[in-house]
Amino acid sequence: MNQLSASQAIEETCSIVIDGKAFAKRLRGEVAEEVASFVADTGHQPGLAVVLVGSDPASQVYVRTKMRQAEEVGIASFQHLLGSETTETQLLSLITLLNEDDSVDGILVQLPLPEHINESAVIEAIDPAKDVDGFHPINVGRLSAGEPGMVPCTPLGCLLLLQDRLGDLSGMKAVVVGRSNIVGKPIGQLLLNANCTVTTLHSRSRDMVAECRRADILVVAVGLPEMIGAEHIKPGATVLDVGINRIENAKGEKRLVGDVDFDAAASKAGGLTPVPGGIGPMTVACLMRNTLAAARQRSHTSVTGGGKTS
Ligand code: NDP
Numbered sequence: 001m002n003q004l005s006a007s008q009a010i011e012e013t014c015s016i017v018i019d020g021k022a023f024a025k026r027l028r029g030e031v032a033e034e035v036a037s038f039v040a041d042t043g044h045q046p047g048l049a050v051v052l053v054g055s056d057p058a059s060q061v062y063v064r065t066k067m068r069q070a071e072e073v074g075i076a077s078f079q080h081l082l083g084s085e086t087t088e089t090q091l092l093s094l095i096t097l098l099n100e101d102d103s104v105d106g107i108l109v110q111l112p113l114p115e116h117i118n119e120s121a122v123i124e125a126i127d128p129a130k131d132v133d134g135f136h137p138i139n140v141g142r143l144s145a146g147e148p149g150m151v152p153c154t155p156l157g158c159l160l161l162l163q164d165r166l167g168d169l170s171g172m173k174a175v176v177v178g179r180s181n182i183v184g185k186p187i188g189q190l191l192l193n194a195n196c197t198v199t200t201l202h203s204r205s206r207d208m209v210a211e212c213r214r215a216d217i218l219v220v221a222v223g224l225p226e227m228i229g230a231e232h233i234k235p236g237a238t239v240l241d242v243g244i245n246r247i248e249n250a251k252g253e254k255r256l257v258g259d260v261d262f263d264a265a266a267s268k269a270g271g272l273t274p275v276p277g278g279i280g281p282m283t284v285a286c287l288m289r290n291t292l293a294a295a296r297q298r299s300h301t302s303v304t305g306g307g308k309t310s
Contacts, residue, residue, distance in 0.1 A: 016266055018161055018240070018273045024281035027160070028073050031288045035074040038295060046295035047076040048106040048132065049098045053091060053117065054084035059110045065284055066108065073288050078104060088117045092125050099127040105298055106132035106291035111182070129298055132290040135182060143186060146193050150290055155186040157282025158219055158240050159194065165238060165271050170195035175212055177201045177228070177259070178221035183242055187219050208232070226261040236270035242279045
């Protein structure tokens with residue numbers, strides 16, 4: 001390849017890459033400005049409580065990132081690190097306290113929880129108005145009914161990136177691979193609400209390749225390293241890779257890869273998120289956005305509802 005075609009190839013790849021890291025930075029900047037004016041208007045600093053049970057190293061990293069980014073955008077952060085022997089009753093008591101604490105607008109319980117704790121019971125104990133993860137059944141129902149509510153952070157990050165890249169999504173054919181409650185299903189719901197024609201695929205789906213190839217928008221949230229190749233992608237499609245997989249090569253070197261084979265997909269896609277640097281940063285930025293939204297909503301409810309101001 002001569003000098004010119006090499007630089008052309010680099011330029012082409014750059015135009016395909018959807019830079020979630022840069023978009024998330026802009027989003028955090030906007031949230032920081034809005035937090036400052038919210039504080040000036042109300043005298044209340046939005047607060048985020050993050051609860052971690054146990055010592056899972058990946059969860060510890062996520063929690064540290066969330067706490068740091070909260071501080072950076074002017075959101076007060078309250079960290080609750082609980083030992084892995086914490087009982088469900090103890091965790092539920094903490095959530096009750098956080099629900100009642102006016103300095104806390106958002107509550108995030110880092111998942112997964114240890115096996116002896118019932119995740120659903122914990123999620124359902126969180127005040128839906130403070131459920132910044134959007135996992136409470138009331139918020140799930142609101143999303144499904146197309147009503148305003150807390151939207152899960154990763155799916156929201158996907159929607160914002162798609163709208164930024166493609167504008168109005170109406171009428172586009174979207175295929176979501178994965179149907180988990182926290183990623184696949186809410187992404188499908190958001191895309192449906194944005195007037196896409198949505199197909200959801202899962203481990204029992206047939207004709208995966210053919211189904212994926214029909215997609216103008218392909219969102220992959222499975223957790224299988226590089227399972228999506230060029231053959232799954234319609235030329236020019238926009239591909240979001242939600243997967244985060246840690247793999248090790250023969251030399252024992254570890255690296256992160258997505259569910260999409262980036263190099264193969266780049267030869268077909270019109271837009272593609274990298275891993276890392278794609279959806280991951282958007283997830284945390286959207287958590288900040290949700291916390292500010294919760295603070296606004298709660299302060300509004302306090303004023304109009306005549307209750308305590310936060
Ligand atoms: P889950 O394990 O909860 O769900 C995986 C989904 O993939 C299931 O619906 C499963 O189908 C489906 N699936 C499994 N194998 C196949 C297959 N061969 N073909 C088609 N579908 C298949 O995972 P999550 O949704 O929690 O997470 C998915 C990925 O996203 C993970 O890598 C996770 O680390 C990452 N993630 C990234 C985030 C970010 O911020 N970037 C945030 C959250 C998650 P079935 O229902 O039939 O079992």
